[in-house]
Amino acid sequence: xxHGGFPRCxxxxxxxxxxxxxxxxxxxxxxxxxxxxxxxxxxxIFAPMQKVGILGGGQLxxxxxxxxxxxxxxxxxLENDDECPAAHLCHHFSKGDIKDFDAVYEFxxxxxxxxxxxENVNVEALEKLExxxxxxxxxxxxLKTIKNKILQKQYYRENEIPTAEFVIxxxxxxxxxxxNFLPAxxxxxxxGYDGRGVQILExxxxxxxxFDKPAVLERMVKIHKEIAQIVAVNEKGETAIYPPVEMLVxxxxxxxxxxxxxxxxxxxxxxxxxxxxxxxxxxxxxxGIFAVEMFVEKNGDVFVNETAxxxxxxxxxxxxxxxxxxxxxxxxxxxxxxxxxxxxxxPSIMVNIIGADGYSGEVRxxxxxEVLKIENAFVHLYGKKQTKPGRKMGHVTILSSExxxxxxxxxIVKRTLIAKx
Ligand code: AIR
Numbered sequence: 428x429x430h431g432g433f434p435r436c437x438x439x440x441x442x443x444x445x446x447x448x449x450x451x452x453x454x455x456x457x458x459x460x461x462x463x464x465x466x467x468x469x470x471x472i473f474a475p476m477q478k479v480g481i482l483g484g485g486q487l488x489x490x491x492x493x494x495x496x497x498x499x500x501x502x503x504x505l506e507n508d509d510e511c512p513a514a515h516l517c518h519h520f521s522k523g524d525i526k527d528f529d530a531v532y533e534f535x536x537x538x539x540x541x542x543x544x545x546e547n548v549n550v551e552a553l554e555k556l557e558x559x560x561x562x563x564x565x566x567x568x569x570l571k572t573i574k575n576k577i578l579q580k581q582y583y584r585e586n587e588i589p590t591a592e593f594v595i596x597x598x599x600x601x602x603x604x605x606x607n608f609l610p611a612x613x614x615x616x617x618x619g620y621d622g623r624g625v626q627i628l629e630x631x632x633x634x635x636x637x638f639d640k641p642a643v644l645e646r647m648v649k650i651h652k653e654i655a656q657i658v659a660v661n662e663k664g665e666t667a668i669y670p671p672v673e674m675l676v677x678x679x680x681x682x683x684x685x686x687x688x689x690x691x692x693x694x695x696x697x698x699x700x701x702x703x704x705x706x707x708x709x710x711x712x713x714x715g716i717f718a719v720e721m722f723v724e725k726n727g728d729v730f731v732n733e734t735a736x737x738x739x740x741x742x743x744x745x746x747x748x749x750x751x752x753x754x755x756x757x758x759x760x761x762x763x764x765x766x767x768x769x770x771x772x773x774p775s776i777m778v779n780i781i782g783a784d785g786y787s788g789e790v791r792x793x794x795x796x797e798v799l800k801i802e803n804a805f806v807h808l809y810g811k812k813q814t815k816p817g818r819k820m821g822h823v824t825i826l827s828s829e830x831x832x833x834x835x836x837x838x839i840v841k842r843t844l845i846a847k848x
Contacts, residue, residue, distance in 0.1 A: 474499045479761055480534055480541045481505070481513065482525045486809035486819060487544035487738050488513035490746065494754035498762055505534040512809045513544075528552045535561055540761050542715070543737055546574040547618055564761050565715035565736040572711075573736050576643045577616045583731055586710045588703060590731045591722070592646040599639040606631050608644055616641040621819065648730055652723040654690045655741035656704040659756045659766055662714045667756070667766045669749065671700050671721075672741050672777075685837050686777045687830075688744050692723070699729050707731055716757045718742060740779070744824045747805045748775035773826040776833040778840045780821035782814040788848035790814035792821075798844045801836055803827060806844075813848075820846040 476499050481488045484506030492513055495502050504517040507524055514520045523530035525545070531552035535541045540562040541553065553567040572578045583590040596602040602613070609631065615624035615638045626636050628644075637644075656671040673690035692700065704719035711717070718739030720732040742753035751759070751767020759767055782790075789812060798806060808821040823844065825836045 474762070476501050477539045477762055478503065478537070480538045481517070481544055482531065482534075482541065482548045483544035484508065484511035484513035484517075484520075485544060486512050486807075486811075486821075489516055489809060490743070490807070491542075491544060491738060491754045491757060492516035494752060494758055497755070498758050498764075500758065500762060503534065503538060505530065510812055512811060515810075525549065532556065540564065542757065542761060543570065545620065546570060546736070547620070548574075550574070562761070564713075564757070565711065565717070566713035569711045569713045569715075569736050573734055575616050576614045576619075576733070577641060579733060580643050580645070582710075583707070586706070588707050588710075588731050589729060591648045594644050595641070596637070596644050597641050599635070599637055602634055602637045602642075602644065605644055606634070608646060609633075610647040612645045612647060613637045614643045614645060616643070622817070648722045649724055650722045651725040652690065652692070653720070653732075654692070654700065654723060655686075655718050655720045655739070656700060657739065657742040657745070657753050657769075658704055658708040658717045658719060659753075659760060659769070660708060660714050660717070661760045661766055662763065664709075664712075664714075665766060666705060666709065667769050668701060668705065669742065669745060669753070669769045670771060671697070671704075672744070674720075674741065684779065685841070686741060686744065687833065688748060688775045688777070689771065693727075696723060696727055696729065699727070703729055703731060707734055711736070714760050716742075716753055716760070740819075740822075743807070743822050744775040744777040745769075746807075747824050748772055748826055773828055774830065774833065775824055775826050776837040777822055777824045778837050779819055780808070780823065780844055780846055782816050782818040782820055782846050784816045786846070786848040787815045788813065790820060790846050790848060793845040793847055794843035798823060798840055801825070801839065804836060804840060814846045818846075 478501045480503040482505050484504045488504055489512040492502055502517040503519045504513045505521045505523050505525055509522050521534050525548045528549050528551055531549040535556040542564040550567050550571050553563050557563050557567055572582050577595050580593050594605055610629045613626045613628050653674045654671045657669040659667040670689035672686050672688040674686045675684045707719050708717045715736055716738050718735040718741050722730045722732055738753045738757055745752040749771050756767050803826045805824045811820055814820055823840045825833055827833050
C-alpha cells in the first residue's frame with residue numbers, strides 16, 4: 428500500500444506549506460486537552476480538524492469530497508486505482524484494496540472516523556477499528572447485514588418490514604428445486620452492485636442464468652412505482668428525511684434511467700412510505716445516510732427492495748435541488764454538526780449518463796456543449812477515464828417548477844449527452 432505525500436488543497440490540488448502548517452497546528456491544538464474541552468463547548472468557532480477516511484474512490488466518494496471542502500476536515504481515500512474519480516479531490520490518497528483486512532486497518536488506524544462509498548469493503552477491519560474507538564459511518568454491524576442480501580432480507584423479516592416474499596438458494600442445484608417460485612429475481616448474496624449480481628428468472632428456461640452461489644430468490648412484485656427515500660441519522664439518533672424520489676429503470680441494463688423528485692404519490696401512500704423507511708433505518712441503530720429503495724404496487728402496498736447504508740444515486744439531485752444535499756448531510760453527521768434542511772428548493776429530474784452501448788475505451792463526451800446551454804441543467808462528469816457499456820459516467824440534474832419542462836429537458840439530455848470512446 429502506498430501512502431500519498433503531502434496534504435493537498437482539496438480545491439486546486441496544490442501542495443502548500445501553509446496547508447501543511449495549518450494541519451500540524453491543528454494537530455497540536457487537538458493534543459491539548461484544555462483546548463479540546465473548549466472546542467467541544469464552542470464547536471463552530473474552535474472546531475478541530477478531523478481526519479476522515481472514505482473507503483472507495485468512485486463517483487460517490489468524489490461528490491462527498493466536493494462537499495467536504497466546506498468543512499474543517501482532512502480527507503483520506505483508500506482505493507485500488509490511483510486514477511479513480513475521488514483520487515484528486517482528497518487531501519491524502521492511499522492505493523490499496525478496500526476488501527483487504529490489512530489495507531483497511533492500516534488506512535483507518537490513524538483516522539478519527541471512516542465512512543464508505545461502496546458496501547463491498549472489509550468489515551472485519553472496520554470492526555477492529557470500531558473496537559479501538561474509531562467512529563464508523565455506518566456501524567460495521569449494519570454493513571454486515573446490508574452487504575449480504577440474504578442477511579438483509581432476513582433483517583426485514585425479523586423487523587416486520589414489508590418486503591417481497593423470498594427463499595434462499597445456496598447453489599444452482601438448489602435453485603432448480605424452486606421452480607414453483609418463478610417468476611422471480613435472483614440476487615447474489617455478496618458482491619453485486621449497479622445491476623451486476625441480479626438476474627430476472629421468468630421461466631424455468633432462465634434457471635441456468637441464476638447464481639451458483641448463496642443468493643436470494645425473490646418473488647417478482649408487480650411494480651407500479653419504484654421509489655427511494657434518503658434518511659439521515661445522527662449520533663443522537665435524530666433523523667431527517669428527504670422527499671421520496673421516483674425512479675425509472677432501463678430494463679435492458681437494470682440501471683436507473685432517470686429520476687423524478689419528488690415522487691408523485693397520494694398522501695396516504697407517502698405517509699406509509701415515510702413510516703416504512705424510517706422504521707427500516709431506525710432499527711439499524713446506526714448514524715449515517717441510508718437510501719431505502721421501495722416498490723409501490725397498484726393497490727397501494729409498499730415493499731422494501733433494498734437499503735444502501737451510504738450516499739446513493741437516488742440522492743444526486745439533492746446537490747442542487749435541496750438546501751442540504753445528501754453529501755453535505757453526511758459531513759454534518761460525521762463531524763457532529765446539526766442536521767441540515769432536507770426541503771427541496773425546486774422539483775427536479777436527474778438523468779444518469781451511462782456508457783453507450785458498443786463503446787469501450789477512453790471516454791469522450793458527445794453533446795456536452797449543447798447540454799451546458801440548457802437552463803437550470805447541472806452537469807456532473809465523474810472523471811472516469813474509461814467508458815464501457817452501462818458504466819455510470821456522470822449525471823445531469825435539471826430543476827424546474829413545471830413537470831413538463833423537466834421531462835422535456837431530460838429527454839433532450841438523454842438524447843444529446845452520450846459517453847462514447
Ligand atoms: N457505487 C457504489 N455502489 C454502487 C455504486 N454505483 C459507486 C461508488 C463506486 C463506484 O460506483 O462510487 O466507487 C464504482 O463505479 P465503477 O464504474 O468504477 O464500477
